[in-house]
Amino acid sequence: MAVGKETFPFMHPVRGFRLGTASAGIKKPGRKDLVIMAFDDSASVAANFTRNAFCAAPVQVAKQHIAGQQGEQQLRYLVTNTGNANAGTGQRGLDDAHRVCAALAQIAGCDSTQILPYSTGVIGELLPVEKILDALPAALENCHESGWVDAGVGIMTTDTRPKGASLQVDIDGVTVTITGIAKGAGMIKPNMATMLGYVATDAQVDPDLLQTLLTVAVNRSFNRITIDGDTSTNDALTLVATGASGAVIDEASREKFQYALDSVCRELAQAIIRDGEGATKFVTVVVNGGRDTDECLKVAYAVAESPLVKTALYACDPNWGRILAAIGRAGLADLDVNQVSLKLNEVLIAEQGGRAASYTEAAGQQVMDQEEITIHIELGRGEASETLWTSDLSHEYVTINAEYRT
Amino acid sequence: MAVGKETFPFMHPVRGFRLGTASAGIKKPGRKDLVIMAFDDSASVAANFTRNAFCAAPVQVAKQHIAGQQGEQQLRYLVTNTGNANAGTGQRGLDDAHRVCAALAQIAGCDSTQILPYSTGVIGELLPVEKILDALPAALENCHESGWVDAGVGIMTTDTRPKGASLQVDIDGVTVTITGIAKGAGMIKPNMATMLGYVATDAQVDPDLLQTLLTVAVNRSFNRITIDGDTSTNDALTLVATGASGAVIDEASREKFQYALDSVCRELAQAIIRDGEGATKFVTVVVNGGRDTDECLKVAYAVAESPLVKTALYACDPNWGRILAAIGRAGLADLDVNQVSLKLNEVLIAEQGGRAASYTEAAGQQVMDQEEITIHIELGRGEASETLWTSDLSHEYVTINAEYRT
Numbered sequence: 001m002a003v004g005k006e007t008f009p010f011m012h013p014v015r016g017f018r019l020g021t022a023s024a025g026i027k028k029p030g031r032k033d034l035v036i037m038a039f040d041d042s043a044s045v046a047a048n049f050t051r052n053a054f055c056a057a058p059v060q061v062a063k064q065h066i067a068g069q070q071g072e073q074q075l076r077y078l079v080t081n082t083g084n085a086n087a088g089t090g091q092r093g094l095d096d097a098h099r100v101c102a103a104l105a106q107i108a109g110c111d112s113t114q115i116l117p118y119s120t121g122v123i124g125e126l127l128p129v130e131k132i133l134d135a136l137p138a139a140l141e142n143c144h145e146s147g148w149v150d151a152g153v154g155i156m157t158t159d160t161r162p163k164g165a166s167l168q169v170d171i172d173g174v175t176v177t178i179t180g181i182a183k184g185a186g187m188i189k190p191n192m193a194t195m196l197g198y199v200a201t202d203a204q205v206d207p208d209l210l211q212t213l214l215t216v217a218v219n220r221s222f223n224r225i226t227i228d229g230d231t232s233t234n235d236a237l238t239l240v241a242t243g244a245s246g247a248v249i250d251e252a253s254r255e256k257f258q259y260a261l262d263s264v265c266r267e268l269a270q271a272i273i274r275d276g277e278g279a280t281k282f283v284t285v286v287v288n289g290g291r292d293t294d295e296c297l298k299v300a301y302a303v304a305e306s307p308l309v310k311t312a313l314y315a316c317d318p319n320w321g322r323i324l325a326a327i328g329r330a331g332l333a334d335l336d337v338n339q340v341s342l343k344l345n346e347v348l349i350a351e352q353g354g355r356a357a358s359y360t361e362a363a364g365q366q367v368m369d370q371e372e373i374t375i376h377i378e379l380g381r382g383e384a385s386e387t388l389w390t391s392d393l394s395h396e397y398v399t400i401n402a403e404y405r406t
Numbered sequence: 407m408a409v410g411k412e413t414f415p416f417m418h419p420v421r422g423f424r425l426g427t428a429s430a431g432i433k434k435p436g437r438k439d440l441v442i443m444a445f446d447d448s449a450s451v452a453a454n455f456t457r458n459a460f461c462a463a464p465v466q467v468a469k470q471h472i473a474g475q476q477g478e479q480q481l482r483y484l485v486t487n488t489g490n491a492n493a494g495t496g497q498r499g500l501d502d503a504h505r506v507c508a509a510l511a512q513i514a515g516c517d518s519t520q521i522l523p524y525s526t527g528v529i530g531e532l533l534p535v536e537k538i539l540d541a542l543p544a545a546l547e548n549c550h551e552s553g554w555v556d557a558g559v560g561i562m563t564t565d566t567r568p569k570g571a572s573l574q575v576d577i578d579g580v581t582v583t584i585t586g587i588a589k590g591a592g593m594i595k596p597n598m599a600t601m602l603g604y605v606a607t608d609a610q611v612d613p614d615l616l617q618t619l620l621t622v623a624v625n626r627s628f629n630r631i632t633i634d635g636d637t638s639t640n641d642a643l644t645l646v647a648t649g650a651s652g653a654v655i656d657e658a659s660r661e662k663f664q665y666a667l668d669s670v671c672r673e674l675a676q677a678i679i680r681d682g683e684g685a686t687k688f689v690t691v692v693v694n695g696g697r698d699t700d701e702c703l704k705v706a707y708a709v710a711e712s713p714l715v716k717t718a719l720y721a722c723d724p725n726w727g728r729i730l731a732a733i734g735r736a737g738l739a740d741l742d743v744n745q746v747s748l749k750l751n752e753v754l755i756a757e758q759g760g761r762a763a764s765y766t767e768a769a770g771q772q773v774m775d776q777e778e779i780t781i782h783i784e785l786g787r788g789e790a791s792e793t794l795w796t797s798d799l800s801h802e803y804v805t806i807n808a809e810y811r812t
Contacts (some may be wrong), residue, residue, distance in 0.1 A: 053741040053760070054734030059582055062469045090760025123727025124761055187714055187731065228713040229729075231735035307713070307799075308807055309636040315808035321529025322636075324494045325593065328460030329637035335459040353460070354496025355530055393713075395804050401714055404719035 002160050003056055003274040003282040004389070011166045012146035012177045016040055017200040019147030021154040022139035024131045025123065026083035027242065032080045034132060036104070036139040039197060041114070043076035043202075046211040048218050050235035052382075057086045057093030057127075058117040059236060069207065076110050078238060080118040080196065081132055082157050082183075087122040087233035093405030096127040097377075099290040103133045108140060115366030118268035120183065120196050120234050121157055152181040155196055159275055160183045160402060165267035169260040174247035175309050176203045178260050182268040186277040186401060188227035189305075197222065197237040197268055203257060204243030213249075213258055215238045221265035224388040227276040228397075229305040237265075273389045281313045282372045284302045287388050289379040290337075297334050299377060302330035309394030313373070318364030320349045327377060339380030344373060408566050409680040409777055409797070417554035418483055418572045418583045422446055422648030423606040424799040425553030427560040428545035430537045433527065437580065439488045440538060442510070442545040443604060447520070449648045450610075451763030451805035454624050457639035463492045463499030463533075464523040467507065469809040471519050475613065482516050484644060485545075486524040486602065487538055488589075490561050494530040494640035502533040509539045514546060514585060526602050526640050527563055558587040561602055564806060567590045569677035575666040578695030580653035582609045584666050587644075588674040592683040592807060594633035595711075603628065603643040609663060610649030611720035619655075619664055620645045627671035629796040634803075635711040643671075681797045684802030687719045688778045692793050695745075695785040701738050702792035705783060708736035708775060719779070726755045734785060745786030765777040786794040 024034040105112040151164035166179040180199030290296035306326040312319040341351040346365040415466040430440040476705040510519040516649040558568030588604030696702035718725040747757040
C-alpha cells in the first residue's frame with residue numbers, strides 16, 4: 001500500500017556526481033542492492049546521522065571519515081548496501097564496515113578514509129562482506145551521472161516505490177541543480193535524518209556552510225515526519241556539493257539555495273510518508289498558537305503517533321474524540337481546553353472543550369474519506385507553530401512488521 | 407483475544423460496601439451498563455484521576471465532590487455508566503453529569519455532592535441522561551455486598567472479561583478485606599489511574615492516609631502499564647474504606663496494609679494488560695542499572711510502546727534488534743551501549759553492543775513462542791530499577807480500533 005499515484009520526477013543529473021548500482025545478492029539473488037556514489041575530491045560533503053545510541057557500525061565509521069574531510073584526504077565515494085543494517089553487531093560490525101571501505105579504496109585507487117559506508121536492512125545480523133566485495137567492481141564501473149533512478153531503486157527495502165526529488169534554481173545567472181533520493185517506510189521517526197537520503201548539487205559550497213544549510217533543511221523535512229515513532233539505528237542524510245556548475249553559494253545566494261534545498265528535502269521526506277508501511281492516508285498535522293516550538297511538537301507527535309488516532313484514520317472514522325484525548329495527554333502545563341480548537345481540513349470539529357455547534361458527522365465523514373487529510377490544532381496560548389507529516393496504522397502495517405524477517 | 411485463561415477470583419465481600427447493577431440500554435438494549443456502589447457516610451474515600459487535560463465531565467465533577475468530603479457532607483455513592491465517556495462535551499457534559507448526581511441524590515435521600523459520577527465509552531457524544539435516570543432506581547434497589555461480579559461485568563466496554571482481585575489480611579487480630587474491580591483494554595497508559603478501577607476495604611483509614619496509600623499503590627501498578635500509550639480522558643481509580651471491620655490502619659499496621667493494597671492493585675492492572683485489545687502476549691519489561699527512576703521508565707516505555715517491538719512480539723519473532731533500537735532512541739544522555747545487556751526470560755541475547763556469543767536463534771525462538779515473556783534490560787550505569795507491563799500489537803488491535811464506533 002502507499003498513498004497517491006506512483007510518480008517519479010525527472011531527475012536532473014548533477015554535474016560531477018555519478019551513481020552506480022549492482023547486485024550483491026545480500027537478501028535476494030539478483031536484486032540490485034549495492035549502490036556507489038562517486039565525486040571528485042573538490043566536492044564538499046555534509047551529513048546528519050541518527051541520534052539512536054545504538055547507531056549502526058557504518059554510521060560510526062562514516063562519522064569518523066566525514067570528520068576528517070577538512071584535511072588532506074577529501075571524500076570521494078559513498079557506498080550503500082541494503083538487506084542488512086550492520087547494527088547491533090558490536091566490534092565485528094565495525095571491522096566489517098572498514099573492510100568494505102578498504103576494498104573499494106583499493107579498486108578505486110584512493111584511501112579508505114575517503115569513503116562513507118551506509119547499510120540498511122535487518123538489525124543484529126552480521127554483514128555478508130564477501131558478497132559485497134564481489135559486487136563492488138560492477139557497481140564502480142557502472143557509475144554515471146544518469147544513475148539516479150537505478151540508485152533510488154537500489155536503496156529500497158520495504159519501500160514499495162523509489163523516492164526522488166529534483167529541481168533547478170538560478171544562482172547569479174548559473175543554473176544550479178539539486179537532486180536527491182531517499183528510502184524508508186518503517187522504523188521512521190528520524191532524529192537528525194531519515195533512514196537513508198542522498199542529495200547532490202553542483203553548486204560550490206563551503207563545507208561548514210553546507211552542514212548548516214543541511215541541518216536547517218532537515219529540521220524542516222526529515223525531522224518532521226513519523227510513521228511509527230521508531231527512530232532507526234541507521235538514519236543518515238548526506239548532501240554532496242560538487243561545485244561543477246561554478247555557482248558559489250555565499251551570503252547573497254544562501255537564502256535562495258536554502259529554499260530550494262528545503263523543497264527537495266521536504267519532497268523526499270513526504271514521499272517516505274506516502275510510502276509508509278501499510279499507509280493508506282497522508283496526514284499533515286499543523287499545530288498553531290503554542291507558546292514555543294517544543295510544545296507544538298509535543299502535541300503534534302502525540303496526535304501523529306497515537307495508535308488510536310492512526311487506526312481511526314485508517315477506518316476513515318471521524319472519531320475526533322481520540323484527537324482531543326491525544327492533545328490532552330501531550331503533557332502541556334496548564335492547557336486550557338476551552339482555548340483549543342480542532343479542524344479537519346476546513347471543517348471545524350471542536351472548540352471550547354467540546355463539539356462545535358456547526359459540526360455534523362456527515363461533514364467529518366467527508367473529510368475522513370479523503371486520502372490526504374490535514375489536522376489543524378489551535379492551542380490559543382502563543383505564537384509558535386509546527387507542522388509534521390504522518391500516515392495511518394493499518395492491518396498491512398502489522399502484517400509487514402510481523403512478517404519482515406520470515 | 408486475551409492472554410491466559412479467563413479466571414475470576416473469589417470476591418470477598420467488603421462489609422459496608424454494596425454494589426448494584428442495572429441496564430440503561432446506553433449502547434445496546436439489555437446490556438448491564440449502569441453500576442451504583444453504596445456505603446455509609448462514615449467511610450473514607452480516596453481517588454486518583456487522569457492527568458489528561460481534556461479530562462471528562464464526570465472526572466471534573468467527581469474531583470469537586472471528593473474535595474468536599476472533609477466537611478459536613480460525607481460521600482455516599484459512586485455511579486458509573488459505560489457506553490459513553492461524557493468527554494469532549496463541554497459545558498453540556500458538566501450539566502449532564504450534575505443531573506445524574508442530582509437524580510440519584512433525590513431517590514437515595516442525600517445531597518448530590520455526596521455522589522461521585524464515572525463514565526466510560528465513546529468520547530465526544532452527549533450523555534443519554536434520560537436512559538440513565540430511568541435505570542437508577544433498579545440499580546439502587548439492587549445494591550448488595552455480593553454484587554462485585556455483576557459490577558465487574560457492568561463496567562466493561564471493549565474488555566473481553568471482567569477483572570477482579572480480592573484478599574484478606576490480618577490487622578491486629580482482625581480480618582481486613584480488600585476487594586476491587588477494574589475495566590480497560592484500550593486507550594491504556596494510565597497517568598494516575600486506569601480507565602476505571604474501584605477498590606473497597608472494611609479497614610478504617612483516615613482520608614489523608616488513604617489517599618497516600620492509594621497513590622503509592624497506583625505508582626506500583628496502574629501507572630506502570632501501557633497498552634497503546636494513549637492516556638484516557640476518563641481514568642479514575644477510587645478506594646473506599648468503610649471501617650466496618652473495626653480494624654484501624656495506623657503507623658504500626660500501615661506497611662502491611664500497603665503491601666496488601668499494592669497486591670490487589672497490581673493484580674487488577676495486570677488483568678487489564680492480559681485483556682489488552684487484541685493482546686496475545688503478556689510482557690513484563692524490567693529495566694535495571696539506570697541512574698534514576700526517570701531514565702529507567704524512559705527506556706521501559708520506549709520498548710513497551712514501540713510498534714516494531716510489539717509487532718515482533720505478536721509474530722513470536724526474536725527480532726531483538728528492534729529492542730536495541732528502542733533502547734537506543736529512548737533519549738538517555740551518554741548511553742554507553744557496551745554496558746547494555748538484554749535478556750528474554752533467562753536467555754542472554756545481547757551484550758557489549760551486539761549479539762551475545764552464546765545466543766542462538768533457536769533459544770530466542772523458544773522464549774518468543776511463550777505467552778508470557780519478560781524483557782530484562784541492564785543499563786549498567788546506576789542502581790535504579792523499574793518494571794512495567796504491556797501487551798503486543800496484533801491485527802486484532804487494528805480491527806477493534808478501526809471498527810469501534812461502527
